[in-house]
Amino acid sequence: MTQTYEFPQGFRLLSAYFDRASQEALLAHIREVVTKAPLFQPRMPRTNAPLSVRMSNCGSLGWVADKNGYRYQPDHPDTGEPWPEMPKMLLDLWEGVSGYEAPPQACLINWYDGGAKMGLHQDKDEENLVAPVVSVSLGDTGVFRLGGLTRKAPTRSMKLSSGDVVVLGGASRLCYHGIDRIMPGTSTLLRQSGRINLTLRRVTPL
Numbered sequence: 001m002t003q004t005y006e007f008p009q010g011f012r013l014l015s016a017y018f019d020r021a022s023q024e025a026l027l028a029h030i031r032e033v034v035t036k037a038p039l040f041q042p043r044m045p046r047t048n049a050p051l052s053v054r055m056s057n058c059g060s061l062g063w064v065a066d067k068n069g070y071r072y073q074p075d076h077p078d079t080g081e082p083w084p085e086m087p088k089m090l091l092d093l094w095e096g097v098s099g100y101e102a103p104p105q106a107c108l109i110n111w112y113d114g115g116a117k118m119g120l121h122q123d124k125d126e127e128n129l130v131a132p133v134v135s136v137s138l139g140d141t142g143v144f145r146l147g148g149l150t151r152k153a154p155t156r157s158m159k160l161s162s163g164d165v166v167v168l169g170g171a172s173r174l175c176y177h178g179i180d181r182i183m184p185g186t187s188t189l190l191r192q193s194g195r196i197n198l199t200l201r202r203v204t205p206l
C-alpha cells in the first residue's frame with residue numbers, strides 16, 4: 001500500500017505569481033547578471049563529479065560547490081569578482097511572500113538544459129534556518145519532488161511552470177526536494193529549451 005503524502009506546514013506553491021511580462025522583465029535581469037557573473041559548473045565535494053545544472057548568483061553572497069565543499073562566498077569562483085546586485089524585482093518578491101523581516105542575501109541561479117536534473121537534497125548550508133527559501137521558475141516546466149525530513153519519507157511530485165513561486169518555510173524548510181526532469185518545449189520564454197530556477201535565501205542570522 002502506498003503511503004499518503006501530507007503537505008508540510010509552511011510549504012506554498014504560488015502558481016503563476018509572475019505574469020508573462022514580469023517573467024520577461026525578470027529574465028532580462030537574470031541575463032544581465034549572467035553576463036557579469038558567468039555560469040559555472042558546480043561539482044560534488046567528495047567525488048568531484050559535475051552537477052548537471054550550471055549556476056551563478058546575485059546578491060551579497062553566492063552558493064558554490066566544488067571539491068572544498070558547499071558554501072556561501074562573496075565572490076565568483078572563476079572570476080573572483082563580487083556577485084552582481086540582486087534585482088529589485090527579487091527583493092520585492094521576498095518582501096511580498098517570505099514573511100521575514102530582513103532582506104535576502106543570496107539568489108542562486110540554476111540553469112537547466114533539456115537533460116539536466118537535481119537530486120533530492122535539503123537546503124541546509126545556511127546559518128539561518130528560520131528564514132524561508134523562496135524560489136521562482138522560468139522557462140520549461142520542471143517536475144519538482146517534495147519529500148519530508150528524512151530521505152526515506154514519502155514524496156509527492158508536482159509541476160513547476162514558468163512564473164511559479166515556491167516557498168519552503170516553517171516545517172517545510174528542511175524538507176528534501178529535487179527536480180526529476182524538465183519538460184522541453186513547454187514554454188516559449190527562453191530562446192531554447194531549458195529552465196531557470198532562482199532561489200532566494202537569507203544566509204546569516206539577524
Ligand code: MD6
Nearest residue numbers: 123133135166168179197199
Ligand atoms: C529547482 N529548487 O526548482 C530546485 N530549494 O530547480 C530547489 O532546490 C529549491 O525550489 C529550496 C527552495 C525552493 C526550491
Ligand code: FE
Nearest residue numbers: 121122123177
Ligand atoms: Fe533546494
